[in-house]
Amino acid sequence: MTDQVPIKGAGMKIYLRLLTYVRPYWLPFSLGIIGFIIYAATQTGFAALMEYLVDAIGEQKEDAYIYGPLALIGIAFARGLGTFMGNYFTAYVARNIVHQLRVVMFDKLLVIPLDYYHNNASGHILSKISYNVEQVTNAATESLKISVREGMTVIGLLGYLLYINWQLTLVFAAVSPFIALVVAVASKRFRRLGHRIQDSMGEVTHVASENVQGVQVVRVFGGGDKERHRFQEASGQNLRQSLKMATTEALSTPIVQLIVSSALALLIFLALHPLMSTGMSAGQFIAFITAAGLIAKPLRSLTEVNGAIQRGIAAAQSIFELIDEETENNSGSLISDRGEGRLQLKDLCFSYLPNKPVLTHLNLAIEPGQTVAFVGKSGSGKSTLANLLPRFYEPTSGTILLDGHPLADYDLGSLRDQIALVTQNVVLFDGTIKENIAYGAMQDVTEAEIIAAAEAAHVMEFVSRMSDGLDTEVGEKGTKLSGGQRQRIAIARAILKNAPVLILDEATSALDTESERHIQAALENVMQGRTTLVIAHRLSTIESADQIVVMEQGEIIEQGTHDELLAMNHTYAGLYKKQFSETYTPKRVNRENTGDIE
Structure with missing residues (x-):
């Protein structure tokens, strides 16, 4: 061109x-x-x-x-x-x-x-x-x-x-x-x-x-x-x-x-x-x-x-x-208030390129309020699945149902009102902590609601030590804050949105011990009463999930609770044992040598 x-x-x-x-x-x-x-x-x-x-x-x-x-x-x-x-x-x-x-x-x-x-x-x-x-x-x-x-x-x-x-x-x-x-x-x-x-x-x-x-x-x-x-x-x-x-x-x-x-x-x-x-x-x-x-x-x-x-x-x-670029397909007209968060995947397939499937014939039912964790090697399709829920991409075939309705039937804005998202790569905008928590459609909420969300996400733990409190400027992309602090602000944003579906995409990876402790506690707050999809590499963080779905090359190969999957002694058990031997033992050494608490 x-x-x-x-x-x-x-x-x-x-x-x-x-x-x-x-x-x-x-x-x-x-x-x-x-x-x-x-x-x-x-x-x-x-x-x-x-x-x-x-x-x-x-x-x-x-x-x-x-x-x-x-x-x-x-x-x-x-x-x-x-x-x-x-x-x-x-x-x-x-x-x-x-x-x-x-x-x-x-x-x-x-x-x-x-x-x-x-x-x-x-x-x-x-x-x-x-x-x-x-x-x-x-x-x-x-x-x-x-x-x-x-x-x-x-x-x-x-x-x-x-x-x-x-x-x-x-x-x-x-x-x-x-x-x-x-x-x-x-x-x-x-x-x-x-x-x-x-x-x-x-x-x-x-x-x-x-x-x-x-x-x-x-x-x-x-x-x-x-x-x-x-x-x-x-x-x-x-x-x-x-x-x-x-x-x-x-x-x-x-x-x-x-x-x-x-x-x-x-x-x-x-x-x-x-x-x-x-x-x-x-x-x-x-x-x-x-x-x-x-x-x-x-x-x-x-x-x-x-x-x-x-x-x-x-x-x-x-x-x-x-x-002249085409806009996102927003042909749906269904406007919904806060739903239950019931999700169903029916014969779901997706590919970025022709003849190169990323997801293949996924079938899964997730009840309201359940926490479902997706694990697997990089490239197994976990994040792609997370991107299909807000309709960032459209399925190649099959469908995803939210509260009994195909996602395509929803107005895009209404659909995305039902979803909150927390990722590893937190996006903060140049402004105050308060503005980043009450972002977008939530900008008119009360001060009390913002503080409540900040408390639940353990944001106030570090904000209380700042002279400007919630009015502290975060800098471009939140560069004035630590990674754990940025992550907690993102969780507070998700709590404030109060959406029935929550997606946690590697939300606790690459964090230090102290930050992970606060964030795990914050996540427990944000997950209450919500259908939560967790994508995680740290298997220790998903042991209490209602379902754990193991994916490989775009397919579901195992599914069950933590104990059930360990009892199967297949892929998940192998991943867990491998991660346990690689990560758990060094942490014990750290405790003995440095006094770190995990």
């Missing part, structure tokens, strides 16, 4: 679609156009003033010393007014368009399927909202401004030239096909390079974002040289494409200027040749040459702006590709 040049006419369709965002701002846009018309008229007025002054000198008009200066001041005032109106109102419209596009893109990111995020690097997505939109700004502000202003200037001056001497004007107009050829060739290259620059800028953002997020790993494992090389490669690619764009711009402008100057030289030759009789007065001749000379600058500007327009079209294409 990156090197693809849109088919003929596609660029214009994209630009016209971009201009549809102008419709709500037709009044300021019209005022901007009027401003440019005034500006263009002053260019033609200046050429006409030259004719008047030269003829006035030749004819010794007595009132010329009054009207000439007044006309010059009037032209200057009109040009200033036109420039202000054109620049301000087009900028007003363009910045609003950019704001609209960013809002529409962000809104789309909130509702597109999850696989879009898996298929597109975060840096490239962010680049669309930041860099690509700014390229559209250039196309919608400077480019549009110059195109309208200079285009109308050219039209006005050509009209004046035709009025003075249409024969010579036709000679001047004969250079138009050559200019059009230069612009057409440059346009294709500009658009192709525009796509490459966007992709390379997305890669720059992607590499930088990865390093900001993984700075500790980079430093501890000595990845500085590798990451430096990656960034230099990404930035170097952007540099190379930008220089190619600059070269094309730098060549196209003087070529057009040379063509225009050659045409202007031909006009002077024909007008001054003894054998040619133009029938023009001295004033008309000066005015004609002045007007023809004034055309050179707007023509040059029109060719220079072509690069920005093509970059804007390429950027708009990538933006519209995101805007």
Whole structure:
């Protein structure tokens, strides 16, 4: 896609679609156009003033010393007014368009399927909202401004030239096909390079974002040289494409200027040749040459702006590709209050790729209030199953029932109201602890409800030692807090939501002993009265589950209570014994040597 040049006419369709965002701002846009018309008229007025002054000198008009200066001041005032109106109102419209596009893109990111995020690097997505939109700004502000202003200037001056001497004007107009050829060739290259620059800028953002997020790993494992090389490669690619764009711009402008100057030289030759009789007065001749000379600058500007327009079209294409992405399937209409939390899996199958099943013919019944643990090796499909419940993905075949209704029958918002989620990788947003507990739809709950949830999740245990209490800022992604503290805030968020179904995806892994003790106690609180699905590697944390489901390669191979599965002496028993020998014995050593309590 990156090197693809849109088919003929596609660029214009994209630009016209971009201009549809102008419709709500037709009044300021019209005022901007009027401003440019005034500006263009002053260019033609200046050429006409030259004719008047030269003829006035030749004819010794007595009132010329009054009207000439007044006309010059009037032209200057009109040009200033036109420039202000054109620049301000087009900028007003363009910045609003950019704001609209960013809002529409962000809104789309909130509702597109999850696989879009898996298929597109975060840096490239962010680049669309930041860099690509700014390229559209250039196309919608400077480019549009110059195109309208200079285009109308050219039209006005050509009209004046035709009025003075249409024969010579036709000679001047004969250079138009050559200019059009230069612009057409440059346009294709500009658009192709525009796509490459966007992709390379997305890669720059992607590499930088990865390093900001993984700075500790980079430093501890000595990845500085590798990451430096990656960034230099990404930035170097952007540099190379930008220089190619600059070269094309730098060549196209003087070529057009040379063509225009050659045409202007031909006009002077024909007008001054003894054998040619133009029938023009001295004033008309000066005015004609002045007007023809004034055309050179707007023509040059029109060719220079072509690069920005093509970059804007390429950027708009990538933006519209995101805007046109299909949203999550929300065809269900069932709106439910807090349900019981009864879950059924009926012949459930799922695959990310064709002919590569991740879940195969799962059948399972989970009663309200039960705690069901899913165990198995990595890649057995546990987390995938957890992602199917909130309909982040749709089953390939089979169905999942919640309280007797297929998930597809539920309105997405209503379905997700029935589910709370706590994962190993806790997501906190820049703000206070209170704001992160009462997040989203819970932002209007009372202070007492937040404190109760915080107490139940053992959040108050560490908040009580903070000077700002629940109003303590957590920092970006909760970096001001420890992993255990972040985890407890996530549990408090789940408790406050009070959903009938709770998903715990590796919620206690990779925590220290003290944090795990608090979190296990918090989890016991949050699991009460809820249907709980636990995905865990630490088998010691799920011994009291009502059911333990052992998965392997997307299938359920064992199912029962902890004691029943141990008695079977198959897969679960093997996993438990292996984990017991690997983890339990070292903990005993730690107790003897360091006094840690597990």
